[in-house]
Structures are given as structure tokens and as C-alpha cells.
Amino acid sequence: MEISAAGRLEVRITTADVGKRVSVRRLSEPGGAGEKFTDTVGVLTSWTDGVLLITRKSGESVRIAESALVAGKVVPSAPARRRGPAASYEELARIAARAWPPVESEWLGEWQLRAAAGFTRRANSVLPLGDPGLPLDDALSAVRRWYGARGLPAFVQTATGAEGTQERLCAELERRGWVREVSAEVWTGGLAPVADLAEGAGVVLSRDADEAWLARYQRKGVSDVALRVLGGGPSVWFATVPGADAPAAIGRCVVDGRWASFAAVEVDPAQRRRGLATAVMAALARRALDEGASAAWLQVETENAGARALYAGMGFSAHHAYHHYREPAGAGTATP
Secondary structure, three states, X not given: OOXXXXXXXOEOOOHHHOOOEEEEEEEXXXXXXXXXXXXXXXXXXXXXXXXXEEEOOOOOEEEEEHXXXXXXXXOOOOOOOOOXXXXXXXXHHHXXXXXXXXXXXXXXOOXXXXXXXXXXXXXXXXXXXXXXXXXXXXXXXXXXXXXXOOOOOOEEEEEEOOOOOOHHHHHHHHHOOOEEEEEEEEEEEEHHHHXXXXXXXXXXXXXXXXXXXXXXXXXXXXXXXXXXXXOOOOEEEXXXXXXOOOOOEEEEEEEEOOEXXXXXXXXXXXXXXXXXXXXXXXXXXHHHHHOOOOXXXXXXXXXXXXXXXXXXXXXXXXXXXXXEEEOOOOOOOOOO
């Protein structure tokens, strides 16, 4: 925390620092016999009526009474990354959008409105990449009309935790009653180390998701629209480890320039802990290397401890978190 030359804690932030990354200390039990301090680090998204709103890297918003502050300072906008390929949030956001494309899209300024008949929130949400060209309330009204015309609830995908992410937009959505339904993380890592983890023997690669692959895919009853999303992207590969009645394991990879993405890595529950997921990813990684990629990214839910442990062991680490906010009075369904 910020300490003066006299050794006192000081509050060195003001309302002019809204939008910056800050570190603050507050009294969690003011006036008590055993006063306790709590530290919070995140983006200062608002400071009104004596209350600070700080959005943490996870996307969680913390409200702090100005009167409880004992110290505060502005800190670097993004911590230095210790490993993994360098990448901006915007670069990864655009790469991720191309790897899971909608069947219909339209631009509202620099917001991409995406729809795919409700198949996954990623393909049925707004991707804000800048200014929508309208005041926020007008832009959100236009978003709701666009999705309403398609019989879909309106979702806005936001990101937190890296330079250039959208903590302030998260706060504005929450202030208007939009509800955060799903949070996950984008992890990045080197591609060559993944390729070296296993030989990938027995893994069959194909350009198409055939019936066998779909039999293992967790989303049953895949529609024609879903097949278009799964098969979309610059260079798409599907991996299958054949099994008796259904594949023992599957995976999907999209190669886009220097990046390769991994998704839909699934293993028969009866055959887990045999290294099949690693074999699938290694085989896909080698194909991506052959196409000129050098870096990799993937998405993982915050509650999926098993997947997080697997990917951390492969050298991946978190780059940023992303969230889906649903309109206040939304109707209809879509899955993450």
C-alpha cells in the first residue's frame, strides 16, 4: 500500500482515477475493538455518492465505502506475464470469435452481434470490441431488438483481468440489471510443448465432425446450425480416438495464423486418466505446427478443477476471464 515518508498509510486515488487499476485497503470492521483490514485490487469502475466500485480480475464487483478507505494507489494496468505467448485481449478476442463463428452477424459500430439459433452463448452474444457508435442505453436497446427479432435472449460477452478488457462495461451492465450467468477463462501457452507431450498414436484426424465424433460430443442432438459453427473457422481439425461403440476421446482444433485453439476435448468417463486427452491435444498440436502455428489458447470454466490442472501441467496459464451478461427480462435459452 501507499505509505508516506512519515510512515502513514495514505489514500492516493481520486475520482479522476476511474477506469484505472488500483489497490486499496479498507477497514472491514470499522470502530470495532479488533479492527481488520481488507485489501482489494482491480479496476476502479465508478466512484459516486461516497461509494467506490472496484471490479476484480475475476469479474466480481466490490463496493467500498469511501469512509472505510485507509490507503489506496494506482497500480500498473496489467501485471507482467511470467510465461506464455504475448497477446493483447483484442487479438485473442478476435481469434476466439473466428474459431467459433456464428451463422449470422451484424456490426453495431465496433460491437459484433452474433447469432446461431441459440447454439452456445459464444455464438449468440454481442462481442464488444470498441465503441458501438451510440450511447450505451441506445446500443443495448438496439441489441435487445436484434436478438428479440430472432427469438433469442440478448447476451453481451465481456472480459476482465487484462490490459484493454471491459471492467467498466461490466459495471455499467450490472447497474442496468443485466445478470452475469457464465464466467470462464482464456488460457494461453506454447504449442510445441503440447506436441511433445505424447506421440498421439491411434488418434485419427479429419476435416469433418463425423457421426462417431458427434456420438462422443457432450451436446447431443446437434443441429445443422451447430454443425456449421463446429465446422467454421480458418482451418478446422477434428481428432478421434476410436472406441468400441463410440470414440474413447475427441477434440477440435482451429488454426488461425500463429494461433491454434483447442476445444471439445472429451474422454469416455470409463477411460479417463489414461492420457487420452493429452494424446488428442498432442496430435492436433503437431498438425497445427505443420500449418505454421506457434501459440495456443483454450477456454476453461472456473469450476472445472480437473481441466485446469491438466492444462496447467501442459504449460498453459490464464490470460483473462470472460463473462456472459443476460438482459434483465430475457427469455429463451442458450448454453455456454
